Amino acid sequence: NWTFFFHPAAKVPFPLTLRFKPMLQQGIELLTLDASWVSSASWYFLNVFGLRSIYTLILGQDNAADQSRVMQEQMTGAAMAMPADTNKAFKTEWEALELTDHQWALEDVEEELMAKDLHFEGMFKEELQTSIF
Numbered sequence: 001n002w003t004f005f006f007h008p009a010a011k012v013p014f015p016l017t018l019r020f021k022p023m024l025q026q027g028i029e030l031l032t033l034d035a036s037w038v039s040s041a042s043w044y045f046l047n048v049f050g051l052r053s054i055y056t057l058i059l060g061q062d063n064a065a066d067q068s069r070v071m072q073e074q075m076t077g078a079a080m081a082m083p084a085d086t087n088k089a090f091k092t093e094w095e096a097l098e099l100t101d102h103q104w105a106l107e108d109v110e111e112e113l114m115a116k117d118l119h120f121e122g123m124f125k126e127e128l129q130t131s132i133f
Contacts, residue, residue, distance in 0.1 A: 008033065009040035 008028065014036070016024070021035040024042045038046070 007040060008037040009043045010038045012036050012038060 008025075011034075016035040018035050024035070024038045024046075025033065026039055026042050028037075028039050
């Protein structure tokens with residue numbers, strides 16, 4: 001997970017103007033840092049998207065190194081996983097809820113408590129005589 005901590009990761013061997021600094025040093029808040037230093041996240045995206053044409057030349061059109069194709073497949077796979085008929089999905093969930101029989105833990109607690117002899121004789125003193133005035 002050290003890849004996406006925003007710290008300088010690489011220095012390009014040629015000088016860059018200050019216009020490249022916000023693009024290549026995303027997340028680094030150092031004003032005095034030279035523009036030729038590149039943050040690790042920016043370096044990752046430069047490599048992934050910048051080397052796509054080289055991967056295509058070497059590995060062919062449909063290769064496993066094409067990250068954009070993998071991301072697109074993941075997004076379309078998530079959309080295809082959604083059920084087409086939502087009414088049918090809700091009906092099956094409703095039937096599953098109807099099959100569940102709930103067991104109440106305290107169903108007759110009032111009757112059981114009233115039926116017990118609680119023996120409060122020693123707990124209270126004689127009625128205290130208090131006066132209002």
